[in-house]
Amino acid sequence: MDFHLTPEEEAFRAEVRAFLDANLPPGTNTASFGFLSEWNRKLREKRWIGFSWPKEVGGGGGSLMQQVILKEEMAKRKAPPLGTCFMGLAWVGPAIVQYGTDEQKRRFIPDILDGRVQWCTGYSEPGAGSDLAALQCRGVRDGSHYVVNGQKIWTSIAMWSQWMILLVRTDPNAKVKHDGITCLLVEMSTPGITVRPLKNMSGGTMFSEVFFDDVRVPVENRLGVEGDGWRVTISALANERSGIAEVEGLRRNLDALRDLARRTERRGRKALEDPTIRRRIVRAEARIEAMRLNGMRFLTRQLRGEPLGSETSINKLHRATLEVDLGELAIELQGSAGLVTGRDAADGGRWQRFALNWPEVVIGGGTPNIQKNIIAERILGLPHD
Amino acid sequence: MNFGFTEEQELLRDGVRKFLAERCPMSEVRRLSETAEGFSRDLWLETARLGWPGLAVAEEYGGAGQGFVDLVVLLEETGRALHPSPLLSTTLAGVAISDSGSEAQRARWLPGLASGETIGTVALLEASDFPGADGVRLEARRDADGLVLDGEKRFVADGAAADLFVVACRIEGSPVLAIVDRGATGLETVDVPCIDSTKRLATLRLGGVRISRDAVLSGRPGDEALERLVDRGAAAVSAEMLGAADAALALTVAYAKERIQFGSPIGRFQGVKHPLAELYVDVESSKSLLHDAAWALDQGAADASKAVSLAKAYATETFSRLGIDVVQLHGGIGYTWEYDAQLYLKRAKWARPAFGDADHHYDRAAALGGM
Known part of the structure; x- marks a missing residue:
């Protein structure tokens, strides 16, 4: 132990810290467009976007330990995310890097790294949520195309995306439901695609329903072989995450919550x-x-070279429980003031939003x-x- | 970066597990728990020859000179086997003397503890069972040629078997740890029946017991010595707890695979499999906290006490729930004397207040974290 x-790892940490000192001084307005485009340009120069991907495709070839160090240091300084194409970096890119043809890598990876296109993931369906492998959206081969008919739902940022990584059923007779699923890369402007935003309980519209009506997808946009879509997308990625990256975000929320408890009166004394409340x-x-x-x-x-399995669950x-508990605690300790939303609420209504937005991460990645x-x-x- | 055990530590774990499976299986645990003394002197000396009580004692005093991480490995295994033995108590007495004794004090007491010839224990609690200086009222009165102890220490683990007691008391108001010998005139131990019959508790009565000045551990200030002993005690108990928790969970998982109801192994039902999954998450997470805390203790890290408190609090909550759930998930058989589920439930009760319960350690972690 x-x-x-x-x-070498210490030297890399120092390099990241020096970068942050130079490019993210205290008081930086990290929301401004000018800052963000410059920030991402510099990150690209460092190859810290897609840092884990091989150098041949434009990634950084960072070691496991370097990846952790980079994420930790960035999170400690509350830096904006590494790259702007969130879904592309988290889900699509790794699948293309592993299973894509050379042509697909050339065509899609640079745009993901540079944040030029947004991607969404067409996985869940009305009848296939937790039982994702039961998906029914059909893809039928017709010459040099697949013709797609069906519906996806809970598709995050579909209305802002130019591309979708889509799972369709190409073989309805497959003995095992996980077989017979194929992965397609679909341009959202293809005729026959309709996106209908859904309002969530916090009033936001982050996710949508997506309808496919005779949508023709060229065969060269299939990722991996036909019938291998489950392996290409879900099983290849589901277990890679150790959860270290989420810890800093949770810590930050806990710090803010502690601070809220210090400022909040409860039964005649500070909530803290x-x-x-303390416990x-x-x-x-x-x-x-x-x-x-x-x-x-x-x-x-x-x-040690051992693959990660289901233990990442x-x-x-933990994260699911914590997201819910922290939101509940923040609202509860404020008493009736916890009901007030908007600018009049403590911390500008942050906690009311927090307490209504946990399903995005709690349900989103598998309940x-x-x-x-x-x-x-x-x-x-x-x-x- | 390496958050795993070394090959030597894995060998130690395997060795202890195999030894106990062979020499002290559950049938023997039950037999010993019904004897007057509660453990086997022969087996104790045998484990001493294997180096268990001396594991964390420096080599110059006859020990193996290993750290707290190694100790955690050993105690997880004795906990897993619910091994009835004064090992935990003797180890902690040795830890207190190693950590807070002077050179001369170590040379005087550690060899006996390391060899198993001396059975040791720590006597910290009194009427209030607050684990720390605030709970210590016993005053060591000065007199012409030393100190005099008049009072009582309660809930002393393995008190009846102990030859040596590390006693928390005060000299002119300041807390200290003092070594008291079994042979001291006026010393008496009274067995107290314990809910967990694989563990032994006693009240230590001190009626005008005289000790010399050099029996007071003098390697560091007394309040610090006491606080560090509480840290190490809490970590050691957590290790025993998590080993036992592992075993209890494995027992229940095995039962859930075998027991058929409604035409199916009950482990297929989410009402059974989900609590087992939750308990697994909590046991593994408690282990992560404990192993980090043990490493922090070995490193002398500034935040070691807080790490210990988080680990003891979480492990205590986990094992307390597990003790109940294990019985409940078994149904009627779990309620019987002859089935082992009850032994884990009772061990969970024993471990909960030992060196501070969950509330105590959450409060302590809050204070240490500046809250």
Whole structure:
């Protein structure tokens, strides 16, 4: 057991810190367009966008440890995200890097790295949510095209995206439902695609329904071989994340919550002096710290060359619980003032928004019950549901 | 960066696990728990020859000179086996003397503890069972040629078997740790029946017990010595807890695969598999916190106490829930004397207040974190 970094790793940390000192001085308006385009240009120069991807495709070829260091240092300084094409960087790019043809890599990867196009992921359907492999959106081969008919739902940022990574059923007779699914890369301007935004409970419209009506997708835009779509997208990516990156975000929210409790009156004293509130805050802190250390354990395994399996569901479950609990605690400790929204609310209504937006991460990546099934069946070896 | 165990530590784990599976299986645990003394002297000496009580004692005093991470590996395994033995108590007495004793004090007491010839324990609690200086009222009165102890220490683990007691008391108001010998005139231990019969508790009565000045651990200030002992005790108990939690979870998972109801193994039902998944998450997460805390203790890290408190609090909550759930998920059989589920539930009760319960450690972590 040894948490010390090697001299090379320390040198890399120093390099990241120096970059941040120079390019993200305190007080920077990180929301301004001018800053962001300059910020991303410099990150590209450093190859810190797509840092984990191989250098041949334009990535940074960063080692596992360097990736962790980069993410940690960036998060500590509250830096804007690395790159602007969020879905492309998180989901699409890694799949193309692993399964794409040379032509597909040349065509799509640079735009993802430079943030020139937005991607969305066409996975869930009205009848295929937690049971994603039951998806029914059809893709039928017709000469040099697939003709797509069906519907997707809960598609984040579909209305702002130029491209979609789409899962369709090409073989409805496959014995195992996970087979017979094919992955297509689809331009959103293709005739026959209709996007209908859905309003979520916080009033925002981050996700949409997407309808496909005889949409023709060229065969050269198929990612991987026909019938291999599940492996190309879901199973290849689902287990790669140790959850270390999410820890800094949770810590930041906990710090803000502690600060809120320090400023908030509750039953005649500061909320932070209420033993129940204090314990709930420290309880959350213990779980966030456990997430960080679980992530370190997973990372150690990866560094030893062992692939990560279903154990990453441990941190997904922690994160789900924490997102819900922190939002609840923030609203609850304010009492009736917790009901007030907008600019008159504490911290400009941040906590009311927070307490209504957790489903995006709690349900989005697979519900907590699905994570529990994964742990029970794949780690504990209990019989399949 | 490496958050894993070394090959030597994995060998230690395997060795201890195999030894206990062979020499002290659950049938033997049950037999010993019904004897007067609660453990086997022969087995104790045998484990001593294997180096268990001396694991964290420096080599110059006859120990193996290993760190707290190694100790955690050992205690996770004795916890897993619910091994009835004064190992935890003797280890902590040795830790207190190693950590806070002078050179001469170490040379005087550590060899006996390391060899297993001396069974040691720590006596910190009194009427209030607050684990720390605030709970210590016992005053060591000065007199002509030393100190006199008049009072009582309670909930002393393995008190009846102990030859040596590390006693928390005060000299002119300041907390100190003092070594008291079993043979001291006026010393008496009274066995207290314990909900967990694989553990032994006693009240230590001190009726005008005289000790010399050099029995007071003098390697560091007494309040610091006490606080550091609480840290190490909490971490050690957490290790035993998490080993036992692992075993209890494995027992229940195995049962859920075998037990057929409604025409199916009950482990297929989400009402059974989801709590098991949650418990697994909590056990593994508690281990991560504990292993980090053990490393921090070895490193002398500034935030080691806070790391220990987070680990003890989370492990305590986890194991307490697990003790209940394990019985419940088994149904009727879990309620029986002959089935092992009850042993884990009782161990969870024993471990909860030991060196501070979850509330105590959450409060402590809050204070240490500047809240």
